[in-house]
Amino acid sequence: MSGRRIVITSGKGGVGKTTTTANLGAALALRGHKVVLIDTDIGLRNLDLVLGVEKRIVFDLVEVVEGRCQLRQALIRDKRFESLFLLPAAQTRDKTAVSEEQMDALVGDVAAIADFVMIDCPAGIEHGFRNAIAGAREALLVTTPEVSAIRDADRVVGKLRDRGLPIKLLINRVRPEMVRAGEMMSVDDVTEILGVEAIGIVPDDEEVIDTTNRGEPIVLDENNRLATIYGKIARRLEGQDVPLTDLDPPKFLSRLLTMWR
Amino acid sequence: MRALETTPVPEVEAEAEAAPVILGRAIVITSGKGGVGKTTTTANVGTALAALGKRVALVDADVGLRNLDIVLGLENRVKFHVLDVIEGKAELDDALVRDKRSENLYLLAAAQSREKEDVEADAMRDLIEQLRKRFDFVLIDCPAGIETGFTNAVAGAGHAIVVCTPEVSAVRDADRVVGLLPNTWQPELIVNRVRPALVRKGKMLSVDDVNAILRLPLLGVIPDEPSVIVSTNRGEPIALDQTSATGGAYRAIAAKLAGIAVETPPVPVEKPAGMFAKLGAFFGGR
Numbered sequence: 001m002s003g004r005r006i007v008i009t010s011g012k013g014g015v016g017k018t019t020t021t022a023n024l025g026a027a028l029a030l031r032g033h034k035v036v037l038i039d040t041d042i043g044l045r046n047l048d049l050v051l052g053v054e055k056r057i058v059f060d061l062v063e064v065v066e067g068r069c070q071l072r073q074a075l076i077r078d079k080r081f082e083s084l085f086l087l088p089a090a091q092t093r094d095k096t097a098v099s100e101e102q103m104d105a106l107v108g109d110v111a112a113i114a115d116f117v118m119i120d121c122p123a124g125i126e127h128g129f130r131n132a133i134a135g136a137r138e139a140l141l142v143t144t145p146e147v148s149a150i151r152d153a154d155r156v157v158g159k160l161r162d163r164g165l166p167i168k169l170l171i172n173r174v175r176p177e178m179v180r181a182g183e184m185m186s187v188d189d190v191t192e193i194l195g196v197e198a199i200g201i202v203p204d205d206e207e208v209i210d211t212t213n214r215g216e217p218i219v220l221d222e223n224n225r226l227a228t229i230y231g232k233i234a235r236r237l238e239g240q241d242v243p244l245t246d247l248d249p250p251k252f253l254s255r256l257l258t259m260w261r
Numbered sequence: 262m263r264a265l266e267t268t269p270v271p272e273v274e275a276e277a278e279a280a281p282v283i284l285g286r287a288i289v290i291t292s293g294k295g296g297v298g299k300t301t302t303t304a305n306v307g308t309a310l311a312a313l314g315k316r317v318a319l320v321d322a323d324v325g326l327r328n329l330d331i332v333l334g335l336e337n338r339v340k341f342h343v344l345d346v347i348e349g350k351a352e353l354d355d356a357l358v359r360d361k362r363s364e365n366l367y368l369l370a371a372a373q374s375r376e377k378e379d380v381e382a383d384a385m386r387d388l389i390e391q392l393r394k395r396f397d398f399v400l401i402d403c404p405a406g407i408e409t410g411f412t413n414a415v416a417g418a419g420h421a422i423v424v425c426t427p428e429v430s431a432v433r434d435a436d437r438v439v440g441l442l443p444n445t446w447q448p449e450l451i452v453n454r455v456r457p458a459l460v461r462k463g464k465m466l467s468v469d470d471v472n473a474i475l476r477l478p479l480l481g482v483i484p485d486e487p488s489v490i491v492s493t494n495r496g497e498p499i500a501l502d503q504t505s506a507t508g509g510a511y512r513a514i515a516a517k518l519a520g521i522a523v524e525t526p527p528v529p530v531e532k533p534a535g536m537f538a539k540l541g542a543f544f545g546g547r
Contacts, residue, residue, distance in 0.1 A: 011326055013295010013405035018430065043407050044293055044437060046430035091437075095408055123295035123405035125325050126377055147494045148300065148328035155326060155373075175487070183491045206456070210464040213429050 003034075003114040005107050006237075007136035009160070011152030013123030015144045016172040016202075019212060021120040022050045023226070024140075026217045027234035029084035033115040036075065036085045038107065040132040041122040042097060045089035051078060052215020053086060062090040065102045071109055080220060085114075095127045100134035107135025116237075125159060139165045141196060144173045145185040150193055157194055168199040170233065175204045187244075200233035201245055202226065284393040285316070288400055288518075289418035291442075293434030295405030297426045298453040298483070301493060303402040304332040305500040305508070306422075309515030310398050311366035312500070318357065318396040320369045320389070322414035323404040324380060327371035334361060334496020335368050344372040347384045353391060362501065367396070377410035389417025398518070407441055415441075421448040422480060427455055427466035432474050439475065450477035451514065454485040481514035483507055 008021045018041075025037045039047035042062065048054040059074035064087070071087075078084040087110065090097065098106075110117045121132035133139065139160045143153040160167050171190050178184035191198050205226055211218045219227045235242045290303045300323075307319045320343065321329040330336040338358045341351035346369070353369075360366035369392070372379070392399045401418055404410035415421070421442050425435040435450075442448055452468045459465035468482050486507045492499040500511040516523040 012328075014297055015295075044434045046294075046433065049429050049433065124377075124408065124410065126406065126408040126410060128406065128408060146490060147331050149296075151328060151331065152326045178487060178490070183487075184494070206459060206464070209428060209459070213466065 002108075003036075003111040003117050004237075005111050005117045005119070005135060005137040006140055007119040007121050007133050007138075007165075008140045008142060009121040009129065009132065009156055010123070010142045010149070011125060011156040012143075012149045015142050015149050017123075017142050018046050018050050018120055019208060020140070020142050020170060020172065020202075021047060021118050022217045023219050023230045024233060024237070025116070025118045026078070026081050026084055026219045027227075027230040028116050028118075028237070029078070029081040030219065030231070031234055031238070032083070034083045034085075034113070035081075035116045035118065036087060036110050036114040038087045038110065038117060038119045038135075039089040040103070040119055040128060042089045042093055042095045042128065043091065044122065045091050047086060047120050048076075048088050049215060050212050051086055051217065053078065053088075054215070057088045060088045060090040061106070062093050062097045065098050065106055071106075071113075095122070095131065098131055100131055103131045103135045125156065129156075129159075133160065133163060133165065136165060139167045140170055140199070141167050141194070142170045142172055143190065143194070145171060145179070145187075145190055147185075150185070150190060154194055157196060167196050168237075169194060169196040170200040170202065171198055172202045173204040174201055198244060199236050200229065202229055202233075282394050284390075285318075285395075285397045285399055286420060286518075287389045287393055287418045288398065288420045288422055289322075289403050289415050290400060290422045290424060291403035291411065291414065291438055292405070292424045292431070293407060293438035294426075294431045297424050297431050298451075299405075299424050300328050300332050300402050301489060302422070302424050302451060302453065302483075302511075303329060303400050305498045305511035306515050306518070307366055307398070307400050308333075308360070308363065308498040309500040309512045310400075310519060311360070311363040312512075313515055313519050313521065314365065315397040315519055316365050316395070317398045317400065318367045318369060318392045320392070320399060320401045321371035322385075322401050322410060324371045324375055324377045324410060325373065326404065327373050329402050330358075330368060330370050331496060332493050333368055333498065335370075336496070339368075339370040342370045342372040343385075343388065344375055344379060347380065347388060353388075377404065377408070377413065380409075380413045382413050382416035385413045386417045407438065411438075411441075415443075419446075421446055422451055423448045423475070423477060424451045424453050425471055425475065426453050427460070427468070427471055429466070432466070432471055435475055439477070448477055449480035450475055451481045451483060452479070453483045455482055456485045480517060481510055483510045 025035045029035045059069040075085040122128035143149045307317045311317045321327045341356035345351035357367040403414035499508045502508040
């Protein structure tokens with residue numbers, strides 16, 4: 001078996017890579033897939049906090065790469081989702097502790113025992129970014145409808161295309177009322193600028209801050225509208241044809257469009 | 262008549278003999294975690310300092326992923342960048358972009374099509390030193406993360422402002438960054454994107470919760486307002502909006518930095534039950 005190897009990346013920090021990795025991973029696990037989440041943000045790990053498993057970490061990614069433990073010893077099983085696992089990043093090392101070749105080999109080993117390997121990429125486009133994409137075979141680009149996030153995403157699209165990675169786009173923290181008021185870019189604006197097909201649109205929800213702080217992925221609450229949305233994105237990742245939620249906003253922000261021409 | 266002066270950049274008075282040059286303060290704005298508001302803070306504190314009559318240079322240290330030019334609305338005026346100056350391809354005067362609104366405020370943009378590894382820490386230190394001779398404040402906008410870009414951004418600075426949001430992941434990353442800063446520094450804290458209503462409901466960490474972990478002098482608290490997104494997208498710093506609470510918070514921070522006595526805006530102090538337990542347990546081991 002060789003599972004899908006998907007990197008979740010963005011360029012800009014704080015747009016929701018880690019939250020997306022946790023929730024989409026959990027949604028895929030709920031659909032019966034075996035999912036391993038890999039935190040590649042060595043030195044600034046957070047995926048363990050978002051999943052609420054920070055106290056159960058014994059070994060980390062760097063120790064696996066250095067052969068100081070077995071892969072299966074470092075994997076932490078999520079108690080709420082039977083088929084969801086985390087491979088945590090090292091916190092007291094730096095990103096140069098692992099090479100691109102080592103990361104590619106590691107992700108290959110993980111893919112041998114999983115249906116989906118979701119690689120949570122650090123912010124920026126430095127060594128940590130190059131490591132995270134080295135092991136991936138496809139990319140999920142996360143952005144928010146903000147000028148700075150989109151500019152950074154655009155830069156990352158170029159780097160992913162150089163590697164020949166197919167890219168899907170997730171637009172996070174959309175506020176439909178702001179889009180309607182012409183104060184936020186629409187989904188169409190964003191996909192037009194980036195030239196990447198959207199696989200998901202996630203509305204802004206203040207509940208996410210709380211659930212993240214508590215280490216409880218929002219997909220645990222099956223009545224939450226975001227749980228439904230992540231479930232749909234999971235189905236689209238599987239290859240199912242599930243229509244996107246249409247916010248149908250007016251066109252806006254010509255300033256931005258001129259910037260990329 | 263200052264507004265009509267044609268000198269592009271504030272110059273140091275030609276010193277007679279060996280009159281000592283008073284160097285400005287170089288402050289790095291950093292956070293560890295991305296997306297907590299470093300660039301917005303840099304733009305707004307800089308704008309507010311300039312409005313107080315201070316000469317301010319803003320340096321974007323996020324090589325490859327620059328954004329400070331957008332937040333200031335100066336993206337079409339950038340001709341040269343930090344690396345052009347360092348590599349001798351442009352004079353500092355030609356690379357400094359004057360703000361549209363303030364004659365005291367200048368931007369030195371980052372290179373967009375280069376890598377952070379192209380910059381040497383020593384070269385960055387020299388550049389900041391040059392700027393300190395000409396400006397009262399040099400604010401350095403640090404990239405996210407703790408890699409080369411972070412090291413370079415910190416290299417020329419003598420002081421740090423740590424920006425954090427009331428989220429456990431941001432607090433953890435900020436704590437890590439404080440540990441990586443020179444241990445003779447006393448970094449100051451800005452808690453950004455606080456929503457008092459959520460804090461009261463126990464759904465957001467309070468400023469006290471955040472600072473119980475970080476234990477830094479509190480420079481300011483910035484309330485969360487959707488209008489910040491709009492002002493950022495439009496390239497108009499909210500610090501200039503006299504009606505905005507967020508703008509007021511940035512102006513108060515600038516006044517503090519400039520040594521002007523101000524009343525600190527009210528801070529939500531309620532302790533949400535339960536949440537601190539997680540934070541405390543998590544950080545308790547040290």
